[in-house]
Amino acid sequence: MENKPNTKLCPCSDLCPLEKALSLLGGRWKIRIICALYVDGTQRYNDILKKTGKITNAMLSSSLKELEADGIIIRKQYLEIPPRVEYSLTEHGMALWPILHRLAHWATGEDYDGKDNESEERCNE
Numbered sequence: 001m002e003n004k005p006n007t008k009l010c011p012c013s014d015l016c017p018l019e020k021a022l023s024l025l026g027g028r029w030k031i032r033i034i035c036a037l038y039v040d041g042t043q044r045y046n047d048i049l050k051k052t053g054k055i056t057n058a059m060l061s062s063s064l065k066e067l068e069a070d071g072i073i074i075r076k077q078y079l080e081i082p083p084r085v086e087y088s089l090t091e092h093g094m095a096l097w098p099i100l101h102r103l104a105h106w107a108t109g110e111d112y113d114g115k116d117n118e119s120e121e122r123c124n125e
Helices: 017-025 030-040 045-051 057-069 096-108 117-123
Strands: 073-078 084-089
Touching (some): 045 057, 057 073
């Protein structure tokens, strides 16, 4: 029996992992949410709301639910009065940071130096 060479997925196919990744991160707000959680760590809903700019409550809630369903963030609810909910990045979400950092350098035409601190400063602007 002949060994067939490994068939790699074409970046243009329906099964393209890049297309899946971009659909998970798509939209204006998810990157901002990920950036806020990476730079400042675990945060409550209103803190994220303030740091993401002019996002609506409905859009923030929807984006957080999608990011949680995709395994990028963790939502932790405390049984307290008043109720408290905190959001943080999962390990899978933390693994996005170097990718997003390199993408930011690519978008600006800068060379990537392997350091994360410059993109953190950009996220805080």
